[in-house]
Amino acid sequence: xxxxxxxxxxxxxxxxxxxxxxxxxxxxxxxxxxxxxxxxxxxxxxxxxxxxxxxxxxxxxxxxxxxxxxxxxxxxxxxxxxxxxxxxxxxxxxxxxxxxxxxxxxxxxxxxxxxxxxxxxxxxxxxxxxxxxxxxxxxxxxxxxxxxxxxxxxxxxxxxxxxxxxxxxxxxxxxxxxxxxxxxxxxxxxxxxxxxxxxxxxxxxxxxxxxxxxxxxxxxxxxxxxxxxxxxxxxxxxxxxxxxxxxxxxxxxxxxxxxxxxxxxxxxxxxxxxxxxxxxxxx
Amino acid sequence: xxxxxxxxxxxxxxxxxxxxxxxxxxxxxxxxxxxxxxxxxxxxxxxxxxxxxxxxxxxxxxxxxxxxxxxxxxxxxxxxxxxxxxxxxxxxxxxxxxxxxxxxxxxxxxxxxxxxxxxxxxxxxxxxxxxxxxxxxxxxxxxxxxxxxxxxxxxxxxxxxxxxxxxxxxxxxxxxxxxxxxxxxxxxxxxxxxxxxxxxxxxxxxxxxxxxxxxxxxxxxxxxxxxxxxxxxxxxxxxxxxxxxxxxxxxxxxxxxxxxxxxxxxxxxxxxxxxxxxxxxxxxxxxxxxxxxxxxxxxxxxxxxxxxxx
Numbered sequence: 277x278x279x280x281x282x283x284x285x286x287x288x289x290x291x292x293x294x295x296x297x298x299x300x301x302x303x304x305x306x307x308x309x310x311x312x313x314x315x316x317x318x319x320x321x322x323x324x325x326x327x328x329x330x331x332x333x334x335x336x337x338x339x340x341x342x343x344x345x346x347x348x349x350x351x352x353x354x355x356x357x358x359x360x361x362x363x364x365x366x367x368x369x370x371x372x373x374x375x376x377x378x379x380x381x382x383x384x385x386x387x388x389x390x391x392x393x394x395x396x397x398x399x400x401x402x403x404x405x406x407x408x409x410x411x412x413x414x415x416x417x418x419x420x421x422x423x424x425x426x427x428x429x430x431x432x433x434x435x436x437x438x439x440x441x442x443x444x445x446x447x448x449x450x451x452x453x454x455x456x457x458x459x460x461x462x463x464x465x466x467x468x469x470x471x472x473x474x475x476x477x478x479x480x481x482x483x484x485x486x487x488x489x490x491x492x493x494x495x496x497x498x499x500x501x502x503x504x505x506x507x508x509x510x511x512x513x514x515x516x517x518x519x520x521x522x523x524x525x526x527x528x529x530x531x532x533x534x535x536x537x538x539x540x541x542x543x544x545x546x547x548x549x550x551x552x553x554x555x556x557x558x559x
Numbered sequence: 560x561x562x563x564x565x566x567x568x569x570x571x572x573x574x575x576x577x578x579x580x581x582x583x584x585x586x587x588x589x590x591x592x593x594x595x596x597x598x599x600x601x602x603x604x605x606x607x608x609x610x611x612x613x614x615x616x617x618x619x620x621x622x623x624x625x626x627x628x629x630x631x632x633x634x635x636x637x638x639x640x641x642x643x644x645x646x647x648x649x650x651x652x653x654x655x656x657x658x659x660x661x662x663x664x665x666x667x668x669x670x671x672x673x674x675x676x677x678x679x680x681x682x683x684x685x686x687x688x689x690x691x692x693x694x695x696x697x698x699x700x701x702x703x704x705x706x707x708x709x710x711x712x713x714x715x716x717x718x719x720x721x722x723x724x725x726x727x728x729x730x731x732x733x734x735x736x737x738x739x740x741x742x743x744x745x746x747x748x749x750x751x752x753x754x755x756x757x758x759x760x761x762x763x764x765x766x767x768x769x770x771x772x773x774x775x776x777x778x779x780x781x782x783x784x785x786x787x788x789x790x791x792x793x794x795x796x797x798x799x800x801x802x803x804x805x806x807x808x809x810x811x812x813x814x815x816x817x818x819x820x821x822x823x824x825x826x827x828x829x830x831x832x833x834x835x836x837x838x839x840x841x842x843x844x845x846x847x848x849x850x851x852x853x854x855x856x857x858x859x860x861x862x863x864x865x866x867x868x869x
Contacts, residue, residue: 297662297664299661300658300661300662301662304647304658308647308649385645385647386643386645387645387647389612389641389645390645390646390647390659391662392611392612392629392634393610393611393612393634393637393639394634394659394662394663395631395632395634395635395662395663395664396631396634396662397629397631398629
């Protein structure tokens with residue numbers, strides 16, 4: 277009997293257990309980013325960490341060698357705020373070189389068609405890409421913070437620094453997560469708007485530095501510190517300061533900064549879902 | 560009656576002002592179906608709608624009873640090999656397949672096993688670690704077929720799967736497609752090279768200018784052509800004598816003589832075929848070959864698509 281006259285028989289192929297569908301996307305996306313600019317930024321990003329480790333050593337175990345160090349430095353939350361806020365710049369740098377092309381290159385090469393021809397949801401794709409970007413960002417924020425925490429534990433004269441700061445790991449995690457998630461989602465949203473990673477890199481870095489300039493100009497012009505919230509770096513800085521340091525001079529109003537960060541995140545996710553969910557690629 | 564694997568109802572797809580598909584209503588049965596048409600006829604549009612890559616502009620299409628666009632459940636049961644290359648350029652053949660299988664829900668170990676098996680099945684057991692960019696066109700074509708089949712889909716949508724393959728690889732690929740169909744998969748395979756499809760199946764869909772020009776078995780389609788004269792080419796020792804005898808037959812519309820053969824054009828081919836043995840035997844004419852060029856799919860195709868049926 278010809279095959280086409282046979283009744284429909286389902287082939288009983290074995291199917292493995294369900295896995296998180298975003299994971300292969302995240303893994304592949306992250307592996308693609310591991311080229312020389314990635315490592316170069318990692319090396320650059322390690323300098324603030326080395327400086328902080330030296331400060332901690334000088335104030336603790338090496339106090340005999342550096343008698344004045346304990347006065348200049350010290351074991352406090354501020355150490356971590358200072359480190360992570362300085363690493364924010366390197367996060368922007370890293371995402372510029374590694375995150376800008378994440379979706380743009382997929383749009384250009386038709387890889388979206390490969391992905392959406394498979395049983396994954398659009399959410400899996402976005403989560404996978406976001407996970408890769410956030411993981412990259414955490415390598416220059418959370419990883420140095422963990423190393424610094426270990427250095428503090430190793431060089432501090434006693435454990436009062438750790439026992440007196442039970443919420444410190446959560447604060448570190450919160451600040452790093454805020455920086456990584458907001459900047460990661462922003463670069464991906466911009467990446468979904470173009471088909472060239474280079475244009476997105478220029479757009480992302482340009483937007484970051486131009487808003488920094490704009491916030492300073494507006495601040496000076498109108499003598500109103502709320503304008504500082506135009507710049508996402510200042511917003512993140514203010515959010516970090518509220519988490520770690522109760523200083524009198526946050527760079528921007530905390531409420532406004534948190535609102536801006538939340539807005540940027542939700543707008544980015546909205547843009548991503550709109551750009552990716554209707555990805556009907558007509559070649 | 561159960562839902563056919565592919566059902567299109569008044570399906571249209573437009574690309575701006577360009578018509579990709581127009582008012583297509585068709586059921587694709589289980590087994591192998593050939594999707595035939597010239598370049599730009601709408602074959603790829605139909606396959607892309609079926610694969611869930613693009614949405615219909617009007618009407619609808621269902622795969623196993625559900626619309627395929629952005630439908631993970633359908634994608635799980637579908638394997639699609641597009642016409643052009645869609646690879647991650649830097650990827651190795653094996654890694655690419657493993658990645659696709661992981662997206663299909665297989666754990667790493669199972670994905671690697673299946674990727675290796677799929678590459679072996681398409682005759683590329685040694686290219687697992689070879690970069691796709693360094694593979695020949697034929698190799699990439701076979702990797703593409705492997706990627707469509709590796710997760711054992713119930714429905715295979717293959718867009719020009721045999722293009723770029725050498726004759727031996729083409730034969731192997733055809734055997735592979737047939738084996739999949741024998742195991743229960745529905746296969747819709749497009750081509751504009753007609754003999755490729757003839758070797759795979761007699762069940763065809765003929766597409767022209769976005770519309771289905773004909774559907775069904777080749778012989779059924781040929782029956783549609785009864786209003787067109789059919790040619791019978793008879794190779795014999797004495798064409799002119801045989802021609803004179805055939806003139807007495809009803810329905811003969813034209814006779815043409817070639818070197819050692821005559822070509823009879825008739826509206827009643829069955830009568831000519833029935834009368835021929837008697838004429839040949841009765842008058843002692845030695846016949847060395849009989850063929851009807853119009854029995855070939857190419858002719859059906861040309862008549863229907865080339866304007867004869869319009």
